[in-house]
Amino acid sequence: MKTDKQLKDDILAELRWEPSINAEQIGVEVKDGVVTLAGHVNSFVEKWAAEAAAQRVSGVRALAVEVDVRLPELSQRNDGEIAGSAENILEWTSYLPKDSIKIQVEGGWITLSGDVQWEYQRRAAVDAVRNLMGVTGISNNIVIKSKVSANGVKADITEALKRRAIVDSQKIKVDVQGADVILSGRVDNWAERELARYTAWGTAGVANVRDDIIVAF
Template sequence: MKSDKQLKQEVEEELEWDPAVTATEIGVEVTDRVVTLSGHPVSYAEKLAAEKAAHRVAGVKGVVVEMTVLLPQADKRSDSDIAEAVHAILHWTVGLPDDAVKVQVERGWVTLSGTVDWAYQSHIAVRSVSHMRGVVGVSNQIDIRGDVGSDDVGTKIREAMQRHAQREANHIDIAVRDGTVTLSGKVDSYAERSVARGAAWSAPGVRAVVDDLRVE
């Protein structure tokens, strides 16, 4: 097992390696394999990239985010300008029905609401907005329709996992209740964890995913 000191070094190296992150803006501390990220990234997209970089390091048990986005003056936009731009981005995003997603902006923080048919539509909406200039954060309050039975959802997720990673699928337990999928068990890496989460979110009728997987 890696020591906290080794994990700290590897997380810092991963941040330096990632072109989407300015490593000098991010502080790293590790206690009991839990990484705490602090500092002031210059965009919400960079904040997300730093979180993902920390998760990619093998041996990391969890990531605590204490970063606050500090926009450069040139990137600051009014809430009305951001709202207008978000509406335009969502309108031009393939797979999102017009007016399915509602937008609210307060001091650069975007809240998305509304109802869509598939979880992936919620994800692409959030991803599109997260990389916009002037945005300091995104809250996803989009509801997912779906009336697929729990057994059907669990079966489809299991089949998808087996297509992507047969070995990992054998170590993961799937519980489905009222459209919420809970994943438990253990995986060997964050990449395998992402495969499991992606398969769960892609199943019809899934409204939420609870990730209780352990990386060992």
């Protein structure tokens, strides 16, 4: 098990290793495996990359992000321009049904709403607008309204976990209530927890996933 100092050093090294991040602008604090990132970055995609980098490090039990986006003058755009770009890129995203997503922009912050049938479509919408110039943040209020029956969801998730050798399916308990899935149990690292959640979201009929999995070392 890593000490807090070892974990902090590893996260700082991971931030420096990631070329899309200016690590000098981000501070790291660790207490009992809970990591806090603080500081400021020049774009929302850099903030997202910093979060992802911290989550990749073994030993992270939880992550708090207190990083704000300060756009350079050349990257600043008005809300109308951002909304127009977001609308165009979503229209060209093949994963999304036409006119399924609504866009609202205020102060560079994009709020997405609407209905889709799958979690991968919900993620695709965020991925599409995340890299747009001028974006300071994203709220994903897209709702999953699946037309697929939830019967057999628990068996589907359990079998999928068995196929992925990185996760011991016996560590994870899967409960299904209608189209909602509740994951619990203990895993060895953040990557296993993320894989379990990803597997649940990728199962037909799932509309919501509650992740109660504990990362234990």
